[in-house]
Amino acid sequence: MTEKIEITLDINGRRHVVRVEPRRTLVDAIRDDCGLTGTHIGCEHGVCGACTVLIGGEPVRSCLMFAVQADRKEIRTVEGLAQGDALHPLQRAFMEHHGLQCGFCTPGFLMLAAGVLEREPEIGDADLIEVLSSNLCRCTGYQNIVKAVRAAAAEMRAK
Amino acid sequence: MNRMERRETWVGRSIRRVEDPALVTGRGRFTADLTAAHWVRFVRSPVAAGTIERITAPQGASLITAADLAAVKPIRPMLHKFGYVPVEQPILASEVVRFVGEPIGAVIAASEEEAEDLADCVEVAIAESTAVIRAADALAAGAALVHKNVRGNVIIEARHSTPDFDAARKAAHRRLSVEVRSRRQNAMPLEARGGHATYDPASGRIFFTCSTQTPHLMRTVIADLIGMPESELRVIAPDVGGGFGQKMSLPLEYVVLVWLARKLKSSVAWREDRRENLIASFHSRDQQIRLEGSFDRAGKFVALAADVTANVGAYSCFPTTCAVEPLMGLAELPGPYDIRAYSCVARAVLTHTCPMAPYRGVTRPVITLALERLMDRAAAKLDLDPLEIRRRNLVDRFPYVSATGLVLDEASYRETMELAAATLDVAAFRARQHEGRSQGRFLGLGFATFSERTGYGTPAFAARGMELTPGWEKVELTMDPSGFVEARIGASPHGQGLRTTLAQIIADELAIEPAQIAVVHGDTDRTPYGFGTFASRSLVIAGGAALIAARKVRLKLIKLASHLLEAAPEDVVLEAGNAKVAGTDRLLPIAALARAAYHQAHRFDGEIEPGIMEAATYDPPGTFSNACHAAIVEVDIETGQVGIEKFVVAEDAGRLINPMVVDGQIHGGVAQGIGNALLEEIIYDETGNILTTTLADYLPPTVREIPPIEVHHRETLSEATITGAKGLGEGGAIGAPAAIINAINDALAPFKISIDEIPATPQRIRAALRAAQANA
Numbered sequence: 001m002t003e004k005i006e007i008t009l010d011i012n013g014r015r016h017v018v019r020v021e022p023r024r025t026l027v028d029a030i031r032d033d034c035g036l037t038g039t040h041i042g043c044e045h046g047v048c049g050a051c052t053v054l055i056g057g058e059p060v061r062s063c064l065m066f067a068v069q070a071d072r073k074e075i076r077t078v079e080g081l082a083q084g085d086a087l088h089p090l091q092r093a094f095m096e097h098h099g100l101q102c103g104f105c106t107p108g109f110l111m112l113a114a115g116v117l118e119r120e121p122e123i124g125d126a127d128l129i130e131v132l133s134s135n136l137c138r139c140t141g142y143q144n145i146v147k148a149v150r151a152a153a154a155e156m157r158a159k
Numbered sequence: 160m161n162r163m164e165r166r167e168t169w170v171g172r173s174i175r176r177v178e179d180p181a182l183v184t185g186r187g188r189f190t191a192d193l194t195a196a197h198w199v200r201f202v203r204s205p206v207a208a209g210t211i212e213r214i215t216a217p218q219g220a221s222l223i224t225a226a227d228l229a230a231v232k233p234i235r236p237m238l239h240k241f242g243y244v245p246v247e248q249p250i251l252a253s254e255v256v257r258f259v260g261e262p263i264g265a266v267i268a269a270s271e272e273e274a275e276d277l278a279d280c281v282e283v284a285i286a287e288s289t290a291v292i293r294a295a296d297a298l299a300a301g302a303a304l305v306h307k308n309v310r311g312n313v314i315i316e317a318r319h320s321t322p323d324f325d326a327a328r329k330a331a332h333r334r335l336s337v338e339v340r341s342r343r344q345n346a347m348p349l350e351a352r353g354g355h356a357t358y359d360p361a362s363g364r365i366f367f368t369c370s371t372q373t374p375h376l377m378r379t380v381i382a383d384l385i386g387m388p389e390s391e392l393r394v395i396a397p398d399v400g401g402g403f404g405q406k407m408s409l410p411l412e413y414v415v416l417v418w419l420a421r422k423l424k425s426s427v428a429w430r431e432d433r434r435e436n437l438i439a440s441f442h443s444r445d446q447q448i449r450l451e452g453s454f455d456r457a458g459k460f461v462a463l464a465a466d467v468t469a470n471v472g473a474y475s476c477f478p479t480t481c482a483v484e485p486l487m488g489l490a491e492l493p494g495p496y497d498i499r500a501y502s503c504v505a506r507a508v509l510t511h512t513c514p515m516a517p518y519r520g521v522t523r524p525v526i527t528l529a530l531e532r533l534m535d536r537a538a539a540k541l542d543l544d545p546l547e548i549r550r551r552n553l554v555d556r557f558p559y560v561s562a563t564g565l566v567l568d569e570a571s572y573r574e575t576m577e578l579a580a581a582t583l584d585v586a587a588f589r590a591r592q593h594e595g596r597s598q599g600r601f602l603g604l605g606f607a608t609f610s611e612r613t614g615y616g617t618p619a620f621a622a623r624g625m626e627l628t629p630g631w632e633k634v635e636l637t638m639d640p641s642g643f644v645e646a647r648i649g650a651s652p653h654g655q656g657l658r659t660t661l662a663q664i665i666a667d668e669l670a671i672e673p674a675q676i677a678v679v680h681g682d683t684d685r686t687p688y689g690f691g692t693f694a695s696r697s698l699v700i701a702g703g704a705a706l707i708a709a710r711k712v713r714l715k716l717i718k719l720a721s722h723l724l725e726a727a728p729e730d731v732v733l734e735a736g737n738a739k740v741a742g743t744d745r746l747l748p749i750a751a752l753a754r755a756a757y758h759q760a761h762r763f764d765g766e767i768e769p770g771i772m773e774a775a776t777y778d779p780p781g782t783f784s785n786a787c788h789a790a791i792v793e794v795d796i797e798t799g800q801v802g803i804e805k806f807v808v809a810e811d812a813g814r815l816i817n818p819m820v821v822d823g824q825i826h827g828g829v830a831q832g833i834g835n836a837l838l839e840e841i842i843y844d845e846t847g848n849i850l851t852t853t854l855a856d857y858l859p860p861t862v863r864e865i866p867p868i869e870v871h872h873r874e875t876l877s878e879a880t881i882t883g884a885k886g887l888g889e890g891g892a893i894g895a896p897a898a899i900i901n902a903i904n905d906a907l908a909p910f911k912i913s914i915d916e917i918p919a920t921p922q923r924i925r926a927a928l929r930a931a932q933a934n935a
Contacts, residue, residue, distance in 0.1 A: 021272070023272075024272075031192070032194060036185070037185070037188075037189070037191075037192035038184070038185020038186065038187070039185070040189070040191075040349075040350070040400070041191065041430075042349045042350070042351075042433070043433040043853070043854050044432055044433060045433065045853050045854065045855070047853065047854035047855050048349060048433075048854055050349060077185065078183075078184065078185035079184070079185040081184070081185075082184060087183070087184070091183040091184065094179070094183050095175055095176070095179040095180070095183060096175065098173075098176070098819045098820070098822075098823050100179060100182055100183065101401075101654040101655065101656070101823055101827065102348075102349070102350070102398070102399065102400045102401040102653060102654025103178070103179070103181075103182030103183070103187050103398065103400070103654065104187075104189065104348075104349045104350045104398075104400030104401060104654075105349050106182055106183060107185055110183065129862055129863065130863075132861075132862045133861040133862045133863040134861075135861075136349060136854065136859055136861060137349065138347060138348060138349045138401050138403070138827070138831070138859060139349075139401055139654050139823070139827045140823060140826055140827055140830075141826030141827045141828075141829055141830030141831075141865050141868060141891075142826075142830065142861075142862040142865050143822075143826040143865070143867065143868055144822075144823060144826065145862070146862060
């Protein structure tokens with residue numbers, strides 16, 4: 001075992017000081033060291049996107065990043081998507097349009113879409129589909145994920 | 160859900176799911192969220208066949224091997240029919256290894272990483288022997304035997320023939336054959352498997368949390384194998400991240416975890432990684448089907464012969480056994496067609512590959528592909544429209560007893576097909592197809608009509624000769640003193656929204672709102688015995704049991720109200736949260752009845768048992784849903800790439816409890832069917848190594864490969880189910896491959912080739928086109 005390094009993970013506005021091995025992935029640190037288990041692990045090789053979180057507002061696959069690389073960076077996970085009790089438009093839209101079944105991929109899709117729509121609410125439909133093709137869902141056939149994201153985008157544009 | 164909205168019934172409405180608020184906020188609870196004092200990493204066989212000579216652990220490593228598990232029984236799934244030969248699988252391979260990925264040891268460490276590091280350092284010496292990987296190789300004369308007691312590697316060979324078959328076949332106007340091949344798939348739930356076993360010092364029991372579709376079955380089989388009373392084991396299925404069949408079978412790894420927690424008197428966890436899931440969970444669909452259809456001059460079936468071969472891997476799974484694929488093919492192959500003369504031989508062949516287990520649809524995606532290819536080929540030969548030949552053959556009298564004795568209940572085979580065709584405007588498409596061809600664009604239209612056997616109880620499973628015969632489900636309903644209802648169910652959902660849909664059924668019966676009903680599942684301490692979720696059964700069977708239990712509670716509420724309101728029971732009605740005396744303004748809130756049942760029992764003069772708790776079981780005969788899938792595709796003949804332009808589903812699953820949930824099930828099934836048709840393939844090399852060990856090699860569809868899916872419903876109410884609802888969990892996956900492959904063949908008709916192998920990858924399509932051009 002290699003020596004552990006102390007880092008600070010700034011997740012959803014709260015600072016977590018943790019000691020991790022340099023090889024520890026960010027997703028393991030978020031889940032196991034910080035106890036935020038809303039971010040899921042689906043493949044650990046950067047394909048499925050279940051572990052997507054936002055770093056500095058950008059969607060990142062947290063299984064492909066070491067925790068030490070995220071030291072002192074601003075991280076946002078699904079637990080930080082709602083503002084208190086007020087759900088994010090994407091969260092409401094996923095419930096309204098049945099954009100989830102087992103819910104395992106959902107946090108990753110929410111963060112992927114949040115990262116893109118918060119930066120670019122005017123994104124065109126073809127580009128939106130391109131973005132959503134980054135992540136895998138095995139339950140919904142994507143039909144209602146697309147519907148939900150479009151609906152949330154419309155709401156976010158209107159604001 | 161909007162609580163102010165008032166409609167006549169909750170059933171039939173697309174209310175939002177109660178499951179969702181936790182899942183969209185990161186508060187879902189999945190097995191891998193738990194941490195443990197000890198972590199397990201399995202050491203797996205690197206070779207497909209061989210004899211273990213030595214296993215050496217690095218210094219200081221804690222390694223469990225078969226010798227440590229000497230007191231634990233091997234699994235030996237049994238089927239008392241068709242000459243099935245039972246095979247044993249030790250929990251950890253003891254002497255012989257039979258597939259790449261087979262667990263041969265378990266390393267225990269204080270962290271997951273450490274366990275993984277140490278497992279990598281375990282030295283395994285195996286004397287390799289000849290591996291048989293393909294079914295054809297395993298069936299060849301003199302082939303190496305996967306299990307010594309299974310002659311010719313054929314673990315089961317089942318036959319069925321109607322007495323009139325030979326005569327009918329002989330008298331036919333035209334006979335023609337098709338042969339289809341489905342490559343191997345993985346159900347690939349996004350959450351891989353995993354378990355967490357912990358010792359409870361107060362009770363001495365083991366609490367085992369795991370990703371499973373069948374918690375009660377897991378408790379039974381694990382306790383049996385270890386030799387402990389079931390009462391000492393509590394199995395919990397928390398949120399389960401999809402399963403699609405893969406999580407109904409016993410993972411042997413789970414037995415090791417429970418055994419370790421007992422031995423260490425501590426907590427032990429394992430999280431399967433994606434590579435393990437792809438190589439060593441369960442596979443399916445590795446099948447070859449040959450059909451010979453005999454037709455009269457009008458294109459009506461006079462006989463069907465079938466030969467089904469399933470490559471089922473190295474062992475037999477618990478509880479269904481590996482015979483499930485060929486036996487389902489044998490029983491259900493005549494499909495939705497009126498075929499009186501039928502002959503079939505169906506076999507399961509052992510190979511040195513990962514064992515098979517049920518995956519959404521089981522054999523039906525492949526038998527539907529075979530039958531629907533046959534229909535299209537026959538239509539072409541007999542100069543009939545593909546829809547017309549189906550029209551002449553689809554069953555349209557009910558109940559219909561099939562050539563294998565299955566009872567097809569009231570359904571809408573022809574109506575759904577006509578509906579799908581009308582939606583697509585076939586004539587307009589043909590014009591567009593014609594025009595496209597002149598511009599070098601190859602468009603195709605394909606149909607698949609099929610029946611989906613769902614919601615079957617014990618008689619259907621018993622007919623397969625299963626030693627452990629699943630089928631019934633139980634629901635316990637308690638109304639507490641505040642008037643809220645808890646429904647405890649033996650079934651175990653894994654994403655299909657059963658907590659919402661069962662509450663809708665119960666709410667209508669009790670005249671309360673779904674929000675007042677909590678459905679409890681997935682904990683053997685909290686729920687009655689049940690079998691879990693598989694075979695499109697949960698809503699039909701648990702839903703039926705919920706309805707019967709709710710009717711009992713309703714009767715009790717009426718009795719209570721009749722006493723308190725001093726009215727005849729037949730004059731009491733339940734409505735909008737109240738019990739009313741019909742035609743009067745006398746009423747009592749249902750919550751007040753509940754309060755009285757518990758806290759004022761004396762008011763009932765000993766005539767009504769205190770409290771409100773009723774239970775019911777349901778064990779139905781089974782029913783058939785039906786659907787027609789239709790696809791429009793375009794094939795790029797330069798690259799072999801297939802694009803799906805349009806996909807239409809016209810389906811009939813009886814009464815829709817929650818249309819939103821129904822559509823979701825269909826969408827997901829179709830997407831898996833599209834993966835089956837075009838993309839997904841587990842590939843072994845000739846030595847039995849798997850080449851598809853990541854999701855960059857094994858390719859489930861992304862949003863870009865799935866077109867908008869248009870769904871139309873019919874609701875035929877058959878008497879075969881008490882709620883009127885038929886199952887539909889699998890249909891999407893059953894019809895899609897056949898519709899797409901028929902569409903591809905329609906597109907490529909000018910080249911006179913037939914694509915009959917799935918997935919129809921660009922490579923396969925290009926190879927067929929090249930061969931056709933070489934022959935031209």
